[in-house]
Amino acid sequence: MKQQIIVSGIGGQGVLFLTRVIAQAAVNRGIAVLTSETHGMAQRGGTVLSTIKVGDFSSPLIRTGQADAGLLLWEENLPVHKPLLKENGPLLVNTAASGPGERIDASGIARNLGNAVLANLVLLGLAIRQESLFCTAEECETAIKQLAPPKFVDQNLKAFHEGLNGN
Amino acid sequence: MKQKIELLMGNEAIGQGLIEAGCQIAAAYPGTPSTEILQAIIDRRTQAAEPLHIEWSVNEKIAFEVALAASYTGKRSVAVMKQVGLNVAADPFMRTAYLGVKGGMLTIVADDPGPHSSQNEQDTRLFCLQARVPVFDPASPAEAKDLVPLAFELSEKYEMNLVLRPTTRICHSRQNVELNAPQKLERNANFEKDPTRWAATPAFLPQLHRKLNANLEKIAREPELQPKLSPGDGSHPHTALVASGIVYAHLVDLLDELGLRDQIDLFQVLMPYPLNPDFSKCLQQDYQRVLILEETYPLIELQLAHPGAVGKQDGTIPREGELTPDIIHQVLADFLGLPSPQELPPPHRGQRPSLCPGCPHRAAFYSIKQCFPKGIFPSDIGCYTLGLNLGAVNTVHCMGACISQGAGFYQSYAQDGEFPTIVVTIGDSTFFHAGIPALINAVIQQARIIVVILDNATTAMTGGQPVPHMGVAAAEKATRAIAIEPLVKASGVDFLETCDPYDKPAFEQRLKEADAYIRSEQGGVAVLISRHGCIMDPHVRKMQVRFKVTIEDNCVGCRKCVEAFECPALSMDNEKNIALVNQDRCIGCGTCIPVCPVDAIIKEERS
């Protein structure tokens, strides 16, 4: 099993948390995983990118046109990060507007749940519903429970389920 | 026994490795991409088998010297910094090469090829060549962790300080890493006095220098540090690939994908300096063509001096920037005569970073720019570098440079007569790091400048490490607070004011008074402390009033709040030509309200 995934957004959107949840799902299954993350100045609201490589890899970075799936929390990053994706690789976008890829107004849904930052898990839910990632819904739930601060676990799972079940 | 596996960031893996190896003194100054190493030690400190002193030192030179003396007592110690931090620590670092250490001492210096979050992309490995210090270049978080205990052992065997150099892609990558039980070394501090060494005068230095050179020759031949060969199947005779650091990892994945993994001789260099001369000889004898891949400067290439080398020296490989897998693909295709990869799409710039919504620095910068539209604004390293976006930052150089640069601007203009208002901005942590000597210098040289200390009570850029005036040390330990005001006064500053930049009229009043002061007969350096907690601190957010901020229909679409003030929570509705507040991002600070010339931004108090 090998899968290369990108998670794109801007600083403050919870890209790092989403990256960790997906990577943790791989760890729990006992598969090797490598990620790379953006830290530093760009985290102040600038464009950030995480890569996740599941399976037998050595490098955490992904070449142009090699990502199997892309999760975009910030639609404006499309021209920046879409080239990383394989031609037919699933693309999941957080937006209320229409355009390429599978789209969901994750921020809107998250806002209704009381916190716009939860858009990250709503988008993850959609990715699982579309069977775009290597992991299952149960595996994501386990990872979320492991990584979220205890008092936010329920809210996080709710956001994940909103994306997973659709409406 | 099966060990525990955890998903760790490279920096966490290194921190864990230090605890496991029995490190007892750890000192660092935060800086991307190195920061999380000390943080990981703090988070995992209870696992340590023996007492462990951890400190966020005031700067890197101090961190190095603290770790150094601890090593003199026979204990294992580490100093952690980013690449430009080593410039600050260069003085003790260079002498340590001659004098050596006792207990194992590592200097962990994180490089930032790209650069992603630094003022240059200098290569610590080349610095080590000039300092004559052995340096390790790991290719993964797990390897970085594994190198820690080995490095401590060799540091003790040769009594040398050794450098571990991870790069951003190691520091900020996560990998499943094996955890081991922390070692118990049972060492009591025991400093054996030896003035011919620890206080070596020039008379003793030639001998120490000779010993250093002899050690370098020996360590170059250490079996565990030799370049590792993955042999090819002979289908590419007399051809070798040589790589070190994360670039080696990129290359392995690429060879895999191209089905070339076991076809070409591939060497991984673990210790790029000092290279074993036998390795150079072997390459010279057995290979006609050698592709050398390394970040950032051609250090291995320089030492190998191979006549058939392809690398940065001959310009085949880009000399600047990160060696990404895409670049390596192109270089490898050219080297092996493979079909060229598809041309890369033109790179797009993403969203630029900006100061957070509600950031007190934004309010301060806006006022500075308003009061002195023609001023000169030297600034410094930190979140507040982003004052660039408001046109209120004109120079950014290195830690603490802004005060001396401000003084230099003043001297140069003043000798011609008139001088513009020079407003220097420096963060609180940067002020402690390198600002105090510069302030004293500006005072005694009678520079007429305004120094605004942006005091947000934390080292914000790197994630909120403690600062000396808050009375808290690493791991939330209570300590003596060193206030900024008496330091400024003792530096000979007669004009000192403190103001919250959220209070725009008062802040601008203080700035004007400062300008009047520097231009008065007795004038000199004026200091204004701009004091408001970092908005990333949840406690600060909780303690301040939060308004519901909206925009009324009388907005004339002048874009002042969006462009000149540039709060990321504000944008323009270009169809209607009015400004919009993004309620997901607005924290309701209200600092944008006085910016609007027609009072279209309004607030209501939230319940």
Ligand code: SF4
């Ligand atoms: S109140 Fe104004 S300045 Fe403050 S966060 Fe909201 S939009 Fe930005």
Ligand code: SF4
């Ligand atoms: S809200 Fe005020 S400052 Fe912003 S564009 Fe409208 S008129 Fe200009």
